[in-house]
Amino acid sequence: MKHFLVLVLTLILASCVSSTSTGHHWPGSEDRTVSVRIDPALAGDSEFISAMQQGSAGWTNGSSYVNLDVQVGPCVDPDPCVEVHREPRNGASTQWSIDDAKHIHHVWMRFDSAPWDYTTLVNVACHELGHALGLDHGNVEGPCQGGSPTQIDLDNIAAAYSHTD
Numbered sequence: 001m002k003h004f005l006v007l008v009l010t011l012i013l014a015s016c017v018s019s020t021s022t023g024h025h026w027p028g029s030e031d032r033t034v035s036v037r038i039d040p041a042l043a044g045d046s047e048f049i050s051a052m053q054q055g056s057a058g059w060t061n062g063s064s065y066v067n068l069d070v071q072v073g074p075c076v077d078p079d080p081c082v083e084v085h086r087e088p089r090n091g092a093s094t095q096w097s098i099d100d101a102k103h104i105h106h107v108w109m110r111f112d113s114a115p116w117d118y119t120t121l122v123n124v125a126c127h128e129l130g131h132a133l134g135l136d137h138g139n140v141e142g143p144c145q146g147g148s149p150t151q152i153d154l155d156n157i158a159a160a161y162s163h164t165d
């Protein structure tokens with residue numbers, strides 16, 4: 001039986017705490033595509049969907065190792081998937097299901113349902129998607145700028161993903 005561990009990273013707007021790096025990553029071959037599925041209840045939330053698409057483009061365009069496929073719809077078992085929700089909370093958080101081989105199997109991402117400043121939302125979406133790809137606060141530099149991760153973040157992705165499972 002596989003052992004699964006669930007980890008949670010919470011971002012209260014711009015504040016981040018440090019912890020150790022992990023090397024967690026989605027299994028597969030190089031240039032993996034990771035499904036990101038936005039709760040169908042948010043189909044009318046065009047600003048949120050746009051922010052998620054912009055925040056994902058920074059990773060997809062910046063890295064030759066990963067692609068994020070953002071769509072509105074449910075995660076379909078057993079596909080590896082990042083499921084995205086909005087609910088009353090403070091800020092945003094990302095939760096992983098990982099196994100002993102540091103492989104990610106499922107991710108839950110939650111954003112406050114209250115209105116966000118759009119620029120902040122894009123950068124937080126980008127930051128949380130970095131967590132969804134396996135970066136934690138030891139190796140993610142902090143909130144993305146202009147919807148894009150830093151070169152250090154992209155280098156950490158390359159280090160974690162430059163192999164075939």
Ligand SMILES: [Zn+2]
Binds near residue numbers: 131
């Ligand atoms: Zn964070």
Ligand SMILES: [Zn+2]
Binds near residue numbers: 028163165
């Ligand atoms: Zn691996």
